Amino acid sequence: MAPSTTNLATPATRTAIQKLFDDATANSIAPGYQFVVFDRENTLVNGVSGYCDLPASAGAGGSPQDGAKMRPDHIHWIMSIGKLALSIVCLMALERGLTSNKMTIADLDNHEKLVEILPEFKLGSGSWVTKVIEGWDEGHDEQGRKIPKLREAKTPVTLRMLFTHTSGLGIIWDGPLNGQMVRFRIITRKKEGDLILLLVLSV
Template identity: 30%
Template sequence: MSQSIDKAFEEAVASGLLPGFSLLAGDKDGNLLYSKSLGSATKKPGRDLPFTDDTICLIASMTKLMTSVAALQCIEDGTLELDKDVRPLLPQMGKYGVITGFDEDKNEATLVPDSTPITLRMLLSHTSGQEYDWLGPLLGKWRVSRNEELWSGPTIEDKSAIPLVFTPGTGFAYGAGHDWAAKLIQIASGKSLEDFMHARIWVPLGIENDASFWPKTKETMRDRTADLSMLGEDGKLLDASAVDLMFGATDCIGGGGVFASAKAYYTFLSAVLRRDPKLLTPSSYTELFRPQLDERCEQALNDYIALSPLHTNYLGLRVPPSVRKTWSFAGLVAKEGQEGRFEPGATLWAGAASTLWFIDHEAGICGTAFCQFLPPLHPPVVALLEQFQRGVFEEAKKRASQH
């Protein structure tokens, strides 16, 4: 098994598809099933940085799992509630109502006022009506009509105080729910999300020197931080260290702003797989992993993934359309198994810089793959990430049969 993963990823580095990577996987008993790092963490001229499991990488949307854990910690503290309307605390969120169309002649959007309650539960399960403006064509037109850039600016309000795309609670769209949830955590705790996660997640797990929203400000992380690389038009790898995937954010972006090492994220992921009491109570873990979508929203999710090649690539993660999907606070849930890859109920999610995590509850395994590569979730790279998942699953099955 390990040889098939080794071969695929070594070839990816040798062929110039990836500059480097770090992979880690293990089981719920704390046994490491697979570990390998190879290649370089930069294409920046004059900089030499080998890719290791200590290399600090932008984890992008893999931040969402940490933010969900932090939100559930606030619920345990009694400072937030899952089903209370949070609009009064976040007056900018959804203030434009719901966008239902766009008049090309007038260059203006059709907006319908909406005051439906929005809850933390909706924010964490993508049913609040928020959608990223770079995913939603109508939102893109709305931005252009206002001479605004997509998802840019320093604050969550700049990036995500945009029209909703459906009445809250009635559909599914992938958007800034976790960014707004981050604001709620900050309001509830009186701390920045950085300080909250530092105290409640990173220090308890011993990864406080390996995770931050602001690695460039930390002496322990600055020199270990990878640079993004990207595929040029000629198919060759280029330095993309000037690209800012946070687009000028000065707020802690709960949906995508954490930087961490593969080892640190794996430490966090395996704690979540084991349901480590350092982070959450048993009932909170049940809530974290429980599918949150009713029948209508679940159908909306499956339709949404099939909506366009862009949606399928970003949100489908090569899980076949025949496998019914739902959503938990943790991430995408496969309701059925996929032969040779995962059992029913497996949970997984990825990040724009080509990072992936998975938890297979039934097989009792988890894994994470780190690359720092653009374009986001490039299909050949996503195929490699699937191969990693399959190899780990095969190894777990093999070991289980020997006991």
Template identity: 30%
Template sequence: MAAERIDKVYEDAVASGLLPGVSVIAGDKSGNVLYRKSLGKSSLKDGKDAAFDESTVCAIASMSKLMTSVAVLRAVEEGKLDLDADARSLLPEMGQYGIITGFDAETKTPSYEPDSTPITLRMLLTHTSGHEYDWLSPFLGQWREARGEIPWSGPRVEDKSALPLIFKPGTRWAYGGGHDWAGKAVEVGTGQRLEEFMRSRFWEPLGIENDISFYPKENPNIKERLADFATLNEKGEPPAVDCPEFDILFGGTDCLGGAGVFSSASAYFKFLGAVFRRDPKLLTAASYEELFRPQLDADGEEALNAYVNSSPIHQQFLSRGIPPDVRKQWSFAGLVALSGKDGWFSKGSTFWAGVSSVTWWMDHEAGHFGTALCQVLPPMHPPVMALHTEFEKGVWEISTTRTQK
């Protein structure tokens, strides 16, 4: 039975020390829960023995991006933002350096090409704006080092993401901080912090406002349920140990739309289910169409696939375990598979994940979705992500079996 196989996958992982704890939930378009499982501990610190369950609050990292995309579309519906207007006027520090064209390693001096090409919210949400994360780019890593700075560090979005562009906006694809800028645009356009905007439009209508936040340590109820990060050894082998020095926000104090949300599995599952079922409490039907449709033209699609397959580290962080032979596209929601894998996912399925080895998927054709939360490093660790793949395959079987009855 598929459920028993999923049970064993995660039970073995916890027993081996690969995972300190985990919570996974999957459901279908009718609102049924297809599978749920929580086990292990939420902390490996001495003296802590709390169970890891659906109420455990985790840093969901880049799974925040889906929520920020939904927030942008809601602000567009309300007439506060425009997807295709130049956002530079809202975000004056964005793109301020122009395009970096070279770096003299001897003098540690960069060279730039001025660029005033409009940068739109559509570009920011599809990673076509010219931004790339400095921790992914050796070129931008050199730029940070020459300035005596640590990649993606500092309190504000501007500190983390006011980087030189690496290409002319709208011409290529690179994974970067576009959602952090887009979240900041929501704040400028609406006059509300992203936390407040999301709470009033999404979290309170869904009844999850006490289980999700950009600032979990400011809420005593949430703070007590925070999971602690654990790490495997330098070879990525178990058993995991406590990792007290790791700050997933790298000093961030802004609402970081690309990576800053903390949520329980149950709360994110409710949000994911509402989006999957296109709940009108969150967005209009037209906005959901915009959220899920592939956004890239032919050149952009080619650039995305070349980028994902350009190195093992890109594959680890961006392919989400989906084989290279599956052609990929990008939507505001996340990665889109242009073909399916029988027994795993259908053509048109949408996915994304996060540094803390967390993930979600939506299989629109087969009618099921799910999420998996844990808090373990190294980032997007392949053996951990492989566990979640087995979870997805098991849910496919459960869903298919129910449909056939």
């Protein structure tokens, strides 16, 4: 039976959780951890263990103990770690019918249901998320920028594709074209004064 949040907040349980992570760092399972347990009202456990920064010597027989100790206020580049939590939240919302268009788990592969919420993904919408970059034209536009060669995407995107990274959206290190496209869009959007929503989706 899972422990209640009241039990989680007891000093004995906090000590046990701390020991779990301390043992992991001592056994080199990972150099360090930052962990938190919370509910709607309270932070029940908030702790750290190990090191946030290892010296170069640690990979050549040096000691991790020469690195910087992990602190609760350290900021981490978490990259894709949030995707698991976000996917769970989205699936729970679908399961409970909480979306504005009553989308359900059965609609994971339903393109039409997705575009009711994210109309940018509708094929032919003109949005850049429905375009595929194939290269650059030789010329430049009137503002001196390279002109991308774009074609329309052929596959309708679904929520399942967004969850599993199979929608075709790229990231800047997927290849030189993606990196160039991101720089192109930053310049374009700054000149237009618009929000860089596409970059949030793509990067």
